[in-house]
Amino acid sequence: xxxxxxxxxxxxxxxxxxxxxxxxxxxLKIPERVAELAPAAPGLLAGAAKTARFAGKALTALDILxxxxxxxxxxxxxGVGEAKEAKETDFAKLGGLVMGKLxxxxxxxxxFAAPEGEWSAAAAADFLLGLRLRAYRFDKYKTxxxxxxxxxxxxxxxxIGVADVAAARRAARDREAVAEGVELARTLVxxxxxxxxxxxxxxxxxxxxxxxxxxxxxxxxxxxxxxxxALLGVGQGSNKESRLVVMRWQGAKSAxxxxxxxxGKGVCFDTGGISIKPAAGMEDMKGDMAGAACVVGxxxxxxxxxxxxxxxxxxxxxxxxxxxxxxxxGDILKSxxxxxxxxxxxxxxxxxxxxxxxxxVQDKYKPAxxxxxxxxxxxxxxxxxxxxxxxxxxxxxxxxxxxxAGKATGEKIWxxxxxxxxxxxxxSKFADVKNTGGRNAGSITAAQFLQRFxxxxxxxxxxxxxxxxxxxxxxxNRSWASGWGVRLLDRLVADHYET
Ligand code: BES
Ligand code: MN
Ligand code: ZN
Numbered sequence: 001x002x003x004x005x006x007x008x009x010x011x012x013x014x015x016x017x018x019x020x021x022x023x024x025x026x027x028l029k030i031p032e033r034v035a036e037l038a039p040a041a042p043g044l045l046a047g048a049a050k051t052a053r054f055a056g057k058a059l060t061a062l063d064i065l066x067x068x069x070x071x072x073x074x075x076x077x078x079g080v081g082e083a084k085e086a087k088e089t090d091f092a093k094l095g096g097l098v099m100g101k102l103x104x105x106x107x108x109x110x111x112f113a114a115p116e117g118e119w120s121a122a123a124a125a126d127f128l129l130g131l132r133l134r135a136y137r138f139d140k141y142k143t144x145x146x147x148x149x150x151x152x153x154x155x156x157x158x159x160i161g162v163a164d165v166a167a168a169r170r171a172a173r174d175r176e177a178v179a180e181g182v183e184l185a186r187t188l189v190x191x192x193x194x195x196x197x198x199x200x201x202x203x204x205x206x207x208x209x210x211x212x213x214x215x216x217x218x219x220x221x222x223x224x225x226x227x228x229x230a231l232l233g234v235g236q237g238s239n240k241e242s243r244l245v246v247m248r249w250q251g252a253k254s255a256x257x258x259x260x261x262x263x264g265k266g267v268c269f270d271t272g273g274i275s276i277k278p279a280a281g282m283e284d285m286k287g288d289m290a291g292a293a294c295v296v297g298x299x300x301x302x303x304x305x306x307x308x309x310x311x312x313x314x315x316x317x318x319x320x321x322x323x324x325x326x327x328x329x330g331d332i333l334k335s336x337x338x339x340x341x342x343x344x345x346x347x348x349x350x351x352x353x354x355x356x357x358x359x360x361v362q363d364k365y366k367p368a369x370x371x372x373x374x375x376x377x378x379x380x381x382x383x384x385x386x387x388x389x390x391x392x393x394x395x396x397x398x399x400x401x402x403x404x405a406g407k408a409t410g411e412k413i414w415x416x417x418x419x420x421x422x423x424x425x426x427x428s429k430f431a432d433v434k435n436t437g438g439r440n441a442g443s444i445t446a447a448q449f450l451q452r453f454x455x456x457x458x459x460x461x462x463x464x465x466x467x468x469x470x471x472x473x474x475x476x477n478r479s480w481a482s483g484w485g486v487r488l489l490d491r492l493v494a495d496h497y498e499t
Contacts (some may be wrong), residue, residue, distance in 0.1 A: 006156065008158075010165060016109070017073075026081060029042075040070045044064055044070065054079070056079035088123075089126075091124075092476055094127055098131065100475065106157070112162050121164060121172075124160060128160060177301045177304035181297035181490065183297075185298075205217075215246070218243065218246075223244055242319075244315070247296070248311075249303050251302065252308055260309065264293070264295035265291040269320065270288040271320055274329065275345045276322055284469065284470060287375065288320075291315075294373050294464070296313065298489045316354065335359065337359040337455070341355070343435050351450055359454075359455070368458065375468050376464075379441075380443040398460050409487040425438060425448075467482065471484065
């Protein structure tokens, strides 16, 4: 079977015909309570470890197939190295590694017992998160499925044996909410641009209503009335209508508590417009809405786990196309803030969309802070590659908390500078500001541009052009779209903003 894997917790038990997964440290000693369930296991491991040069190092595995005297088609021995030092991210990675090794196995029983001491319920929950995220597939458009490990099937059913089932289930509830949020974000980014255009994207966001999220979509008429000339300018070359969708989750004790806000760039396809992009790799620009996808995934996670916070998610949805009505280099647009913008390059469209979305959110909701996510510049790829997102912030506390959440989740970020000295690069001859600042400091001038539309609200900008799509495949992600940012921001909220 393909598709989402079924995972549940149960008391530690013998494999009874299922694939069996056990953990060992560098001493290669199978925990006693596991050896009692599978008395043949220590001997099997001792026999195979030397030949396979398996030393129990963290995130390595020894796969013993058709083990004699064990009621199981496979004994998968997973190394955890120095178990005492294993942190949160390691358990998610461990889950991902195990799911990868299980491949298309129908059924697996995991003996989630530490080689030393006890693993916590939170560790079990992270392990489950890793299993789930590794099992994610986006193959709905393949009419013939391959059955190799990476493109084909994922395990059907995994039972995680733990000491305290109730505690593990409780801890896992929140992680499952996050897993769903990441999966949703990945799917939105992976969807082709002929399917996921602005109105369809808005519909998928509206599906959050069944979780208790209020969803409102502004159409072009409503946005014109508000004066959103920058966002509408980007969409005007496309036959598809633009949308601004606002999602509201009211989870705080007081409905009046100041909300926190997340704003996403949702360019459903970025051709570059009249300043058209080269053909090579242009198909990747279906992912130019990864910021918006993250915001939807995050709102899903927050609502699903009933986070005790009031949160706004706003996404600017447009398609950037060349056409008879498209904006031209030289055009001057009037933004909702009143500031005029000279378009130098129609491919610098994300900042135009965010200019109106950010202004609208601070104006209407007066949030405690705003965090925007955007696949904004190729320059951030030059600076940081696919490993880290660029962070820009006008508030040190918010920036520091984001960096910490990045370390905790493994969704790493690196703070870049904001500095008025860069403003001269985006001064315009004819308008208040121009939309590009030339080749140098491209990610910084983009952030300086955005800052003009946040009106002193505490704000952070995450440039996710490198991390949102095409990022390196790792233990917990085999998908082109990583769903980057959902885990990071959920963690930020959980650690600092719940009442
Ligand atoms: N969506 C792109 C940025 C991008 C590039 C995202 C590569 C993901 C991968 C953005 O709209 C864009 O085209 N930016 C231009 C800005 C330039 C014209 C100032 C860029 O980075 O080249
Ligand atoms: Mn562009
Ligand atoms: Zn773009």
